[in-house]
Amino acid sequence: MSTDLPTRFRDGKVPALARAISITEDQRDGFEELLHELLRAGPQAKRVGLTGPPGAGKSSLLALVANAYRALDERVGIVAVDPTSPYSGGALLGDRIRMNDLATDPGIFIRSMASRGSLGGLATTTKEVLDVMDAFGFERILVETVGVGQTELEITAAADTVVVVLVPESGDAVQAMKAGLMEIADIFVVNKADRPGAGRLAKEIRQALHLRAGEALHDVPAHHGVDLQNVPLELRPESSGDSERWEIPVLETNALDGAGIPDLVAAIGDHRAWLEGSGELAARRRHRTRGRVQDVVQREMRRVAWASDEVRRSLDEGVRGIERGEGTPYSVARDLLALLLR
Ligand SMILES: Nc1nc2c(ncn2[C@@H]2O[C@H](COP(=O)(O)OP(=O)(O)O)[C@@H](O)[C@H]2O)c(=O)[nH]1
Ligand SMILES: [Mg+2]
Structure with a gap:
């Protein structure tokens, strides 16, 4: 993201508006900082x-x-x-x-x-x-x-x-x-x-x-x-x-x-x-x-939840456990939440 985008945006440049919208729509890296700024x-x-x-x-x-x-x-x-x-x-x-x-x-x-x-x-x-x-x-x-x-x-x-x-x-x-x-x-x-x-x-x-x-x-x-x-x-x-x-x-x-x-x-x-x-x-x-x-x-919680390797590993293990009859989606979800909120 070009650093002067907020400046050009504030100067009323339409291309800067179009770019800010695209960044927002695509949730590109840094879009939340940009929105915070704008x-x-x-x-x-x-x-x-x-x-x-x-x-x-x-x-x-x-x-x-x-x-x-x-x-x-x-x-x-x-x-x-x-x-x-x-x-x-x-x-x-x-x-x-x-x-x-x-x-x-x-x-x-x-x-x-x-x-x-x-x-x-x-x-x-x-x-x-x-x-x-x-x-x-x-x-x-x-x-x-x-x-x-x-x-x-x-x-x-x-x-x-x-x-x-x-x-x-x-x-x-x-x-x-x-x-x-x-x-x-x-x-x-x-x-x-x-x-x-x-x-x-x-x-x-x-x-x-x-x-x-x-x-x-x-x-x-x-x-x-x-x-x-x-x-x-x-x-x-x-x-x-x-x-x-x-x-x-x-x-x-x-x-x-x-x-x-x-x-x-x-x-x-x-x-x-x-x-x-x-x-x-x-x-x-x-x-x-x-x-x-x-x-x-x-x-953000959704993103954080599934971004963690540990959580994803735990999910895979949980699913295998369910297949073996050792749990339900609810017990696995509860364990995952405990992991996340630890
Ligand atoms: N008879 C009549 N047709 C209308 C009127 N307003 C819109 N239309 C027609 O209704 C169709 C749908 O209009 P549009 O504005 O695209 O509706 P939208 O889907 O609600 O955005 C178009 O063919 C318009 O020309 C009206 O007041 N009277
Ligand atoms: Mg319409």
Whole structure:
């Protein structure tokens, strides 16, 4: 790694950004020291995540929203996360075509990457790449994730404002509720408003949100024993009170003709103001930082565990022991842990 990379990065050289991202993605030697060096200033960018099912129009909306921010002279960093391979599937090809218009603008930087989260979540490296882009000084960071289970829900670990994009074809509000989308959405967008059923879906979502808000009020004191990971941020104990609760808007858009985009941009701005005014931004960032430390510790523990010759030898012996009927994976694991934590 060239020693002046942090300097060139801080001077705003785009090749240095691209290099820092590659080093991070590939976890090359010294990447953690580099991140430590680059991320000292902490998060500054306004991060907006768009998530939803494939084909909902996330990329189309993202391009329009990016253009709106460019018109306001904000520099925009874009990350598109595909859960499979960046080279397969029509969705990402679509991204490329639409994003080509953006790619010629020097105020925009686009990176598309595969999600490598082994447990199906948003990969730690993806979150780190977002941090690197943040540190580079983009005022706005837009991240698109395809909604497939955990990846969709984990966008809260990377963005300040989560926009959930649905379309009439993606089912009804009950399904969205079951999928946990009500918990993560700061803003709902029903895209493809030109298609039949868009208005009805928007109405259903509003009703479901209304019901949930009513129930949530009754539930507030009953936090004991609840896994806070699954509790919406605004209901977590350290969050602000009822008076400052964010009212989730449900907007209709048409990414083909741009209808509803100014409303979407305005809603994102309103949410930002609420985040900052209510103290929720600090709470979300703290939650994110905590998760990041845990990610890094887990990654390092995994690395350290299997890097030791003694542990690997012990594993081999343990496996032979299991074959002889002298143990189970659990007894061997327990011995290995004892060895590691000695
Ligand atoms: N009719 C209609 N089609 C749309 C709209 N927005 C996007 N599309 C189309 O839907 C397809 C998927 O869009 P894309 O942005 O790639 O969706 P993504 O997979 O969510 O990123 C493309 O063919 C778009 O042109 C819309 O508002 N109305
Ligand atoms: Mg897309």
